[in-house]
Amino acid sequence: MQIGMIGLGRMGGNMVTRLLKKGHQVVAFDQSPEAVARAEAEGAAGAHTLEELVEKLTERPRAAWVMVPSGDPTSQTIRRLSELGEPGDIVIDGGNTNWRDALKDVEVLKAKGLHYLDAGTSGGIWGLKYGYCLMIGGPREAYERCEPVFQALAPEDGGLVHTGPEGSGHFVKMVHNGIEYALMQAYAEGFEIMKQSTAFPGMDMHAIAEAWRSGSVVRSWLLDLIADGLSKDPDLGSIEGYVEDTGEGRWTVAAAIDEAVPAPTITLALYERFRSRMDDTFADKMLAMMRNQFGGHAVKTTRP
CATH class of the missing domain: 1.10.1040.10 (N-(1-d-carboxylethyl)-l-norvaline Dehydrogenase; domain 2)
Structure with a gap:
């Protein structure tokens, strides 16, 4: 299967490697030219803009996996894909997106006729070797279209579940x-x-x-x-x-x-x-002060 990977950091880069080893075609994009070059050296087709990535995705419907920081970077990427894609295309959000924010991204894609899958992804840096546990939310038809990619990323003995409608994958994660x-x-x-x-x-x-x-x-x-x-x-x-x-x-x-x-x-x-993340807090000082006030208990004083 052909898939686009947007974001080639520790997780995205390793996922590209695993997919290529499993025989899938990957179009890889990152804002870092060095990251794109590394993906190309492994056999991926490199893209230096989202427009180029969409153009190089020749299978229909297209499928693009977003693996960038959650929040605005993810939502902005999804919004741009909604403008570049065609009805029926599939966008997969594999970051740690808040499920409530995911529902907003769903509406952006639905307005243009695109499908959204949220892929709660666990496995960290070890996923390349052992596989990633994937919790996928979204329409069943879109899930089945991308299932070969999910199976390639998941461990051989399981670690893959379709959790329900859009947003449920992020909720479960x-x-x-x-x-x-x-x-x-x-x-x-x-x-x-x-x-x-x-x-x-x-x-x-x-x-x-x-x-x-x-x-x-x-x-x-x-x-x-x-x-x-x-x-x-x-x-x-x-x-x-x-x-x-x-x-x-x-x-x-x-x-x-x-x-x-x-x-x-x-x-x-x-x-x-x-x-x-706290040391010698105001609350702890207040506790010590109260004990001293009501019971005369000794306190440790600060050094001058």
């Missing part, structure tokens, strides 16, 4: 990432308890992680990554404990509130990420 926040936080807390143990000091965190990888109820790919990271830096001395969030956790918590669904674990995992 959002919840997926919220669960990811909670799982990561649980692992981090568990290893911290063992690391700080006064009853059993000096335990080998890497050895424990390696043991848990086999036969344990808590074995997982995340645990594999933990073991790999600890093998290289047992005390994580080269890393600062500052954890960013990219939005999906916030959106998951907001969705839980909208649906009146209790989600304390995911919510606290998100708050812990906020906490990781």
Whole structure:
């Protein structure tokens, strides 16, 4: 199958490589000429503008995969494709787009007779080797037209689901990432308890992680990554404990509130990420001050 790939960063570039290895034809576009050249060297047809990409997509209906940063870059790209494409063409949004924003992009394409598929994509930098888990929302006919590409990108043993109408793929991926926040936080807390143990000091965190990888109820790919990271830096001395969030956790918590669904674990995992970016906070100082005021408890004073 022929497909256009817009955005050749870590994810988009690796997806081009995987598709070419699986025998698909790829027209590759990126704002970086160097990225386009790398794709061409692997066998893709390069394009240096969206107009050129659309022109080089000769199969009908055309299919173009958008893999650029979510938000305005994605929406602007989709709007331009709606102007360049023809009725029946298919645009696939593979970024971490908020599902509410996706519904707005759907209307832009529908107004011109184009179809929208939202491809929630998980797998990160390892997807090239192991495949990407794909959560696809959109019309069944458009999904089936692009299914050969989805199957090529997905792992051989599964990892592909049609979730429902437009927007549902991003919604499912959002919840997926919220669960990811909670799982990561649980692992981090568990290893911290063992690391700080006064009853059993000096335990080998890497050895424990390696043991848990086999036969344990808590074995997982995340645990594999933990073991790999600890093998290289047992005390994580080269890393600062500052954890960013990219939005999906916030959106998951907001969705839980909208649906009146209790989600304390995911919510606290998100708050812990906020906490990781704060040091000696005003709130902590106020807590210490109140204890001192009502009970005379000692406080640590700042150095002059």
